[in-house]
Structure formats: C-alpha cells, structure tokens
Amino acid sequence: MSVGMAAPRMTYACDPDRSRGRLIQEPPAKTRSPFRRDCDRVIHSTAFRRLKHKTQVFVFHEGDHYRTRLSHTLEVAQIARALSRQLGLDEDLTETLALAHDLGHPPFGHAGEHALDSCLQSLGGFDHNAQTLRLVTSLEHRYPDFDGLNLTWESLEGIVKHNGPLTDKAGTPVGRYRGRSVPPGISEYDGNWDLELWSFASLEAQVAAVSDDIAYDAHDIDDGLRAGLFTVDDLAVMPLMSGMIVDIARRHPMLDDDRRGAELVRELISYLIGAVFSESRRRLEAAKPKSVEHVRNHGSVLIAFPPEAEEAEQMIKIFLKERMYRHPRVMRVMSEAESILFDLFARYQQSPHDMPSEWLPRGDVGAETETDRARRIGNFIAGMTDRFALTEHQRLFSSTPDLR
Structure with a gap:
C-alpha cells in the first residue's frame, strides 16, 4: 500500500463501539x-x-x-x-x-513551565x-x-x-x-479511575506523540529561518538536511531563500512521515497484535522512527537547542517571561483578592490551606495566555518587561 492511501480499520485500532466509556455516564450521541x-x-x-x-x-x-x-x-x-x-x-x-x-x-x-515548576516544588x-x-x-x-x-x-x-x-x-x-x-x-x-499507568497507550496515542516530534522539528526550523536565527545553508551541517538542500538546488537552481526554506521543511515532513509509516508497519507485522490490549501489553512502542531517522531527528533537536532555544535573543525574552510569572505567583499568594472572583475559594479565603491556595494559583496562571499574563503584570506592578 502506498503512503497516502487509507488502510481499512485494523483489529489493533481503538474501536469506538468498544470504548470503556466515560466516568460519568451519558446517553450516546446520535450522529x-x-x-x-x-x-x-x-x-x-x-x-x-x-x-x-x-x-x-x-x-x-x-x-x-x-x-x-x-x-x-x-x-x-x-x-x-x-x-x-x-x-x-x-x-x-x-x-x-x-x-x-x-x-x-x-x-x-x-x-512558563519552568517558572511554575519552581513555584510549585513543594507540591510536586x-x-x-x-x-x-x-x-x-x-x-x-x-x-x-x-x-x-x-x-x-x-x-x-x-x-x-x-x-x-x-x-x-x-x-x-x-x-x-x-x-x-x-x-x-x-x-x-x-x-x-484506573488509567493503567503501567501499560503502553493505544497506537492512536503513539501516533499523536511521534507527530508532535515531527511538527516540532520541521516547524521550529521554519520559524528559526523566518527569525533569522540561522540560514538554510547553516542546516547543511546535518547529513539528512545537507542531502535535501543539494537535491532542492538541483531541482530548483534559482530558488530564493524563503522558498528554499519552505521546500526544505516540506521535504523533511514528508521524509519523517514516510519513515515512521515504514518502521511502524514493520513493527506491527513482527508483533502481530490482535487487539488494542495486545498493543498496551506489548512491552515497547510500535509507532516509531527507524534508527537512521531517529538519529537524524535527534541531530535536528540538538541543532535547534543550540541555535534557536539557547539563542541569546530567545533566552533573554524567556528569562524576562519567567520573572513575570514569578512576580504574579508571589503577588497572588500575598494578596489572593487580586485574582478574579471566580478563582477565589468559596467561603473565607483565610481558611484555605497554603497547599490549596498554591495549587489554585498555579491553575490560574497555567491557564493564562501570554497577553493576559502581561496585562495582569502591568495591572499589578509598576514596571513590566517588554518581551521583545
């Protein structure tokens, strides 16, 4: 079967008609x-x-x-x-x-995750x-x-x-x-409600996980190119990317840098999807799972990159970590962003009524335990958008970083 064609539903797929249901029972949807x-x-x-x-x-x-x-x-x-x-x-x-x-x-x-993790260390x-x-x-x-x-x-x-x-x-x-x-x-x-934390998840969940990796790699390269943190030719230090860059130049010798980058990202996505598909088919044919329960109890993932693609994907992550995530411009903005969340967390602990009324506990705020208050504040901050966090900081503090 060629990549792109839909396969019939397999016995190892999750079957909605055999779902374990919902914690709170509801009538089934008609459509x-x-x-x-x-x-x-x-x-x-x-x-x-x-x-x-x-x-x-x-x-x-x-x-x-x-x-x-x-x-x-x-x-x-x-x-x-x-x-x-x-x-x-x-x-x-x-x-x-x-x-x-x-x-x-x-x-x-x-x-933001690092800041909240620090603020909530006592709660895990x-x-x-x-x-x-x-x-x-x-x-x-x-x-x-x-x-x-x-x-x-x-x-x-x-x-x-x-x-x-x-x-x-x-x-x-x-x-x-x-x-x-x-x-x-x-x-x-x-x-x-027991989620069987000891077992592997369904193939559908494994597909979502590997798709996250593919999207991260390809689209962070795209954003890094747009931001000018590196160039298409800088990516040639990685053998996989070097081969793709040479092939694009052969097929489109007069292409401008923007289109070269876009074509490279498309090539990378196609390669990684094809690699996962081929490796997953190989693993499934070897394991021969007869049901989703066999998948959960198999003992290893069945949706994965083959070794050569996994090595190339790890090289991309290392490149992005060095050239993008740790770029001085990105590090400066993220450091200032962390300080905003540290400030907000400390302020809400000191002055709970600075939070919206719907986020205050019912009854006496003073009767709330420190643990409950910290978790509530963490939930509130975690739900904020970047824009709302900045607006809240501007409302509560005399000076707010520009984050540019």
Whole structure:
C-alpha cells in the first residue's frame, strides 16, 4: 500500500463501539462516535481557544508569522491524521489526542513551565501533561452535569500515557518520572479511575506523540529561518538536511531563500512521515497484535522512527537547542517571561483578592490551606495566555518587561 492511501480499520485500532466509556455516564450521541464527540469537546473548550495566544518559541506579539501553541497543535493534528489513516487506526481518537496534547501548557512556553515548576516544588512541581488532565477532568466548566469534558477512558489514557508508561506494574515510576513521583494531578485521578499507568497507550496515542516530534522539528526550523536565527545553508551541517538542500538546488537552481526554506521543511515532513509509516508497519507485522490490549501489553512502542531517522531527528533537536532555544535573543525574552510569572505567583499568594472572583475559594479565603491556595494559583496562571499574563503584570506592578 502506498503512503497516502487509507488502510481499512485494523483489529489493533481503538474501536469506538468498544470504548470503556466515560466516568460519568451519558446517553450516546446520535450522529457521532464517542471519540468524535471527545474531539469536538476539545475543540470547543476554553483551553483550546487560549492556545491561540500562548507561546511556542516566540512570544505572541513578536510577529504574526511565528507558531503559537494553536498553530503548532493544528499541524500536529494534520500529521497525526495522515499517519492514522495510513495505518488503519481511529482518526477521531488520534485527532482528539493531537489537539489536546498541549492544553496544559502555561504562557511563555517552556519558560512558563519552568517558572511554575519552581513555584510549585513543594507540591510536586508543575507538569503540563498533568495540567492537561486537570483541565479535561475538572477545570473546564462548560457542562451542567459535570466539571471538565467527561472524555472517554481512551482519550484520558492517551493524554496521560502518549509518551509511554508512567510506572511499572508495582507502581514504581519509570521513564521521565524515574527517581521521582508521578505528578499528583495524575496519581490522584488514577486513584479515582484506573488509567493503567503501567501499560503502553493505544497506537492512536503513539501516533499523536511521534507527530508532535515531527511538527516540532520541521516547524521550529521554519520559524528559526523566518527569525533569522540561522540560514538554510547553516542546516547543511546535518547529513539528512545537507542531502535535501543539494537535491532542492538541483531541482530548483534559482530558488530564493524563503522558498528554499519552505521546500526544505516540506521535504523533511514528508521524509519523517514516510519513515515512521515504514518502521511502524514493520513493527506491527513482527508483533502481530490482535487487539488494542495486545498493543498496551506489548512491552515497547510500535509507532516509531527507524534508527537512521531517529538519529537524524535527534541531530535536528540538538541543532535547534543550540541555535534557536539557547539563542541569546530567545533566552533573554524567556528569562524576562519567567520573572513575570514569578512576580504574579508571589503577588497572588500575598494578596489572593487580586485574582478574579471566580478563582477565589468559596467561603473565607483565610481558611484555605497554603497547599490549596498554591495549587489554585498555579491553575490560574497555567491557564493564562501570554497577553493576559502581561496585562495582569502591568495591572499589578509598576514596571513590566517588554518581551521583545
């Protein structure tokens, strides 16, 4: 089967008719599958709209041509749908997970996450996956019968485990949480509804995760070129990119730099999608999973880059870290952004009534524990857009960094 053709639904795909359901039972939708309904709920959520004004790498007002969390998320969803279609998976569930994967990110990108992680260290820190779970299970207030979005078990599992298991079967943290503890936002919810943190997630979730990597690599290169942090020819230090640059020059010898960059990004996306498709088909044919439960218990990921593409992808990440994420201009702006969130967190702790009334606890603010207050403040700040965080800082402080 050629890449691009839709495969029939495979036995190892998540089947919406066999979903484990929702924590709060609801009548089925007449015209939508459970996973399509999940996807629509994510799209209509407040948190999803806020992604429009949340930083990817460049703060929103640095220019209209750079990615925000929303444009990045839409690009991840496009790649994920393409892979899901080729592999015969459930496209609605895949799209749900791709669209939801960044809902929990705070303002100002990784700088905002670092600031909140520092502010909440005594509570286990800040984790954007845990924050996404909080949003879709409690912090969204749009429905009369429940808080959150009341998503299916499969969507919640994918949100939490798209990067792999969080614990072993004995409950010991593994992977990114090895030597630490699972974030309380996840462990507490898991005690309420078991998400099987020890197992791998569905193939749909694995597709969403690898699609995030592809989108990050390709589109951060595009933004870095637009920002003038490096040139197309600078990328030739990487063998994969060098070959693509030479091939583009052969096919289009008179192409200007802007179009060279755009063509290079397209070539990279196509290569990475094709590589994942081929490797995933190989792994699936070897593993022969008969059901989604076989996928969860397989013991390793089945959707992945082949070794040569993984090596090339890691080289891209190293290049971007050195030439973009640690560029003095980006580092200066992100340092100032961190200071804004540190200021806001400290101010709200000292003066809780500076927060909007809907974010104040019911009853006496003074009766609230310090732990509850800190978590509430963290939830409030995490939901801010870049613009709102700047506006709040300007309202509460005499001087605010320009972030340019």
